[in-house]
Amino acid sequence: MASNDPQDSPVAGDSPEEQQQQQQQQQEEEEEEEEEEEKKTKKESQDESPLSSPVMTSDPSEPGRLALQQTLFQQILNGKLMATQIPPPPKTSKPAVDPNVISSGGSIYQVLDLGCGSAKWCAALAAARPDIAITGVDMSRVLLPARAPPNVALEVEDVRKTPWSRGERSVDFVHVRDMGAAIGGRKGWKKVLGETWRVLKPGGLVEVAEIRPRWWDWKNHVEGSEESDDSQVSEMEGEDWLEKETPDYKVGLAVAKFEKLFHGLGKRAGIDFDSAPKVPEILRDAGFVKVVERTEVLPIGGWAKDEKLRVKGELYLEMLDHGSFENYSMKVFTQAGWKEEDVRNLIDKTSRDFHNPELQGYSTAVFITAKKPSRAA
Numbered sequence: 001m002a003s004n005d006p007q008d009s010p011v012a013g014d015s016p017e018e019q020q021q022q023q024q025q026q027q028e029e030e031e032e033e034e035e036e037e038e039k040k041t042k043k044e045s046q047d048e049s050p051l052s053s054p055v056m057t058s059d060p061s062e063p064g065r066l067a068l069q070q071t072l073f074q075q076i077l078n079g080k081l082m083a084t085q086i087p088p089p090p091k092t093s094k095p096a097v098d099p100n101v102i103s104s105g106g107s108i109y110q111v112l113d114l115g116c117g118s119a120k121w122c123a124a125l126a127a128a129r130p131d132i133a134i135t136g137v138d139m140s141r142v143l144l145p146a147r148a149p150p151n152v153a154l155e156v157e158d159v160r161k162t163p164w165s166r167g168e169r170s171v172d173f174v175h176v177r178d179m180g181a182a183i184g185g186r187k188g189w190k191k192v193l194g195e196t197w198r199v200l201k202p203g204g205l206v207e208v209a210e211i212r213p214r215w216w217d218w219k220n221h222v223e224g225s226e227e228s229d230d231s232q233v234s235e236m237e238g239e240d241w242l243e244k245e246t247p248d249y250k251v252g253l254a255v256a257k258f259e260k261l262f263h264g265l266g267k268r269a270g271i272d273f274d275s276a277p278k279v280p281e282i283l284r285d286a287g288f289v290k291v292v293e294r295t296e297v298l299p300i301g302g303w304a305k306d307e308k309l310r311v312k313g314e315l316y317l318e319m320l321d322h323g324s325f326e327n328y329s330m331k332v333f334t335q336a337g338w339k340e341e342d343v344r345n346l347i348d349k350t351s352r353d354f355h356n357p358e359l360q361g362y363s364t365a366v367f368i369t370a371k372k373p374s375r376a377a
């Protein structure tokens, strides 16, 4: 959502050098701010943050949510498995690869899926492309399936710990989906995308895909809170708006409050739950080229007239209704000191808003694709 804030535009009359300097200064300031926040919360390392660990991995509802999400992502991409175009199979396509030879490189196209979870994406790609080798890594075994297709290898690895076990220049395509909360912010993305650069072959590709945890109102063009700072959260925590159903209560108010609190509490814990917008710049800074950001509207529920959007919206709402949204929110808020009954109250009201067709709420799915230059070291 583009900002209309005039302060976001460079001052008229500035030379390109000055504008570049200003941008650089702004970025440095942002980074300093972020580091300050991390120090403030005494959570300099993400490893120490209970929220950045895969809190949902062992939740019984998570496999079901991931299955819904796999279908949803494919619908958003019109049946495709990714926004990136990987080379087509060679004319003399070989049958499925033996997993024992997957890591040996050679001429087989190598794909690495970071935080593969239940490996639904790996399995779908493996079925569509028996000529390529896919390695899914996850820091936990909990969601990994017991059996994988012959051209899929599943490994346990924490992607926040570098260097990864993959050798440099050994991978053709790195796929990172629904990992924003796990990677947690600019610092985490810099590390993960820096390591992605190392393992990619020159000319290799990377894709980051996320459904942003933001909810906007289509009808009124009311945007959610892109920024939620600590003082706003403290203010809201002090309010008793949850208790009273005031006459001026508007549809969407609970969603807007939920969103502000959710992101504010995440920030307090040193996590950026909506870090995808930072990814393009981090990719460019790391040296990637052809950085392209594709954004797709994702309605909440079946309010859209367009048939495809309606189907996607219904599926997205089904995913939000699925236990994981509730359970994850419960963890985030109670770990921040909220009482369980207050969180339940907030979740119920938020869910009621999600289901109210008057809201015409929507989120967005983003796909950021990039390439390591062919002549890169």
Ligand SMILES: C[S@@+](CC[C@H](N)C(=O)[O-])C[C@H]1O[C@@H](n2cnc3c(N)ncnc32)[C@H](O)[C@@H]1O
Pocket (backbone or CB within 6 Å): 052, 053, 054, 057, 066, 069, 114, 115, 116, 117, 118, 119, 120, 121, 137, 138, 139, 140, 143, 157, 158, 159, 160, 161, 176, 177, 178, 179, 182, 183
């Ligand atoms: C929300 S799921 C996404 C699964 C999959 N990418 C998908 O789109 O279906 C996040 C997964 O990342 C894993 N994960 C979280 N932090 C990780 C880390 N530091 N290293 C590797 N895997 C991690 C979790 O165990 C979980 O399986």
